[in-house]
Amino acid sequence: MATPVLLAALLAAPAAWSATPAPPDPTQDQLMITAGFLNGHPDLRFRLLALEKHKAGKREDAFRFFQYAAQYADKPSQGMVAEMLWNGDGTAQDRALAYVWMDLAAERGYEGFVGLRERYWSQLTEAERARALAEGEAIYARYGDAAAKPRIAAVLRRERKAVTGSRTGFAGNLRIVVPGPSGSREIDGSKFYDERFWDPAKYQAWHDAVWTKPRIGTVDVGGVEQVKAGDASSRIPVVSPVQDLPEPDAGSEMPQLEPTDTKP
Template identity: 60%
Template sequence: MRKTMLLLALLPLSLGAIAAEKKAAPPPDPVEDPLLITAGFLTHHPDLKYRMLGMEAYKEKRFDDALRYFRRASFFADKPSQGMVAEMYWNGEGAPQDRALAYAWMDLAAERGYAGFLGLRERYWNALSAAERERATSEGQAVYARFGDEAAKPRYEFQLRTGRRNITGSRTGFTGNLQILVPGPAGEQSIPGSKFYDERYWDAKKYWAWQDNVWMKPAIGRVDVGDVEVVREGQPPKVDSRIPETRPQVDAPVPDVPEEPAPKPTP
């Protein structure tokens, strides 16, 4: 009987669920805040935007659309979306089943050493035949060239810089008393600039550190005839990729996506 990995259960984890720092509260979860979304926050955060659209499509069993959305998020260095692409290829959802290509994508999702994805990567590898392993390491080079961090992070950091330049008073680096007005059915609502422009959303180093805090240690389970096996903390799998290094393609074409649904009105 086919085992279904519960990777999808990880995707809705609150991206604001970082342990509170001594001098600063964690930022709000942008994908769960309708005001932030309506205010255009996701315009400059395509990783979160297309992961969210992919999640919605997947839950509605629109697997073709979900795969395309996850690939677009993956293009902007989103490791959870890369893991979902792997799962979908592994299970034949949205595309013909391709276990070798699935391994290449899960190897990519584990690129930063996130424990859950490393565990799934090793399970994939152990299930592959010798021929599949050979093809995975060969075809994986093209996957890394286009979607690996060396190519994807510079693209994403450009998005952050572009968005940050839109901050009122950005020359001084302060948002001050800036209020962002969002029109809605009941009139305009305001978002404090300090919430919208939290440094952890816009400074590249802080953004990647934030992502690491969220994804480094969560366990990933799987279902097998009603039982759940959990990848627990302990001796971590080997982090090094099995796929040979390749030259990053920062200017690779952006993956296409379905027509995006109209934004939901602000309550």
């Protein structure tokens, strides 16, 4: 029986397997994380927390954090919600809803997620397909890009302005001091506030560069079978977005990067 390896793809460093060159991954830089980069990027913060919980065997917590990240248009996290629903991992098994979440993950036509979505669809019963289409609209209204992209854009703008204000070029003059057990270290503001990670359109382009053609396959007895994408269009009807979801409350918990994760 083939088993999807989406989690393995998520755990790999994006620069190692993306099909096109992408900017350095700030989540691989421990100093950036310590300096508070994730406060302005809840999609990355909650995804990393979810992966930590999953690795630690705290699957219900992982499922919750992946859903938090999904509120902020994080397609890998939406894909992981789908995987966990499909397998009954950390939540009750629900293949119809799993399809809906993988359809969300495939919304931008990211090849690996489209392939997994089509694999799901091919294995659903007619009753499951009907329920997926019936219940999918409510999920899309809250987590689809029409609702989630403005949500993450608002956070990026709010958190960046909280430090830089409205002064053009001010970020490049900042020196961010990060205290540590061996003394303080500094980050150049031009690195921390790189436009690629704070401008909503450029931030989206970074995600696209990483996820458009990731090498996501399935593990089988014969090795790794590459999943081929089909039509990227959704089967779920377009709905009006619901943007006023409350911000997730995870307290002050932040992911703990291993020392080996500090290289971009």
